[in-house]
Amino acid sequence: MNENKWMSLLGLANRARKIISGEELSVKEIRSGNAKLILLSEDASHNTTKKITDKCNSYKVPVKLVPNREMLGKAIGKEQRVVVAVLDNGFAKKLLTLLD
Numbered sequence: 001m002n003e004n005k006w007m008s009l010l011g012l013a014n015r016a017r018k019i020i021s022g023e024e025l026s027v028k029e030i031r032s033g034n035a036k037l038i039l040l041s042e043d044a045s046h047n048t049t050k051k052i053t054d055k056c057n058s059y060k061v062p063v064k065l066v067p068n069r070e071m072l073g074k075a076i077g078k079e080q081r082v083v084v085a086v087l088d089n090g091f092a093k094k095l096l097t098l099l100d
Contacts, residue, residue, distance in 0.1 A: 006066075006098040007075035009091065010039070010084070014076040018088035021076060023048055026085040030055045035085040036092035037062050039099075041069040044082045052083055062092075064099045 013019050020029050029035040038056055040049065042065050056063045066072050069080040076084065086092045 006095055007071065009094055009098060010072075010075040010086075011077065013086060013088065013091040013095075016088070016091075018086065018091050019076065020085045020087065021072075021078065021081045021083065023052070023083045026052065026083045027055055029085045029087065030059050030061050033059070034087050035059075035061050036089050037064065037086040037095055039064055039066050039072060039084040039086070039095070041066055041072050041082045043068050048082060062096060064096065066099070 010019070020026055026035065026038060038052060038061055040052055040063055053063055069082050072084055073079050073081040086095060
């Protein structure tokens with residue numbers, strides 16, 4: 001996994017206002033059908049991981065794990081983030097290829 005590329009693309013998606021960060025807001029976007037991809041930190045709590053993965057499975061939204069919350073936050077220019085929802089198909093597809 002090339003860390004710089006996916007982080008740069010996520011930063012670009014953030015500047016284009018095509019992402020939402022935070023657990024509750026991400027769950028809301030999954031439910032409404034706007035979320036195209038969920039990025040979840042590997043160091044998220046067990047409850048958060050279960051809640052997000054279960055929601056994504058029932059709404060058929062892909063989930064990708066990223067190494068830690070610091071990287072996820074740094075990529076979007078904020079403090080630590082555990083969950084980020086990508087709201088754009090183009091960004092989601094490119095991020096999926098970079099994170100595979």
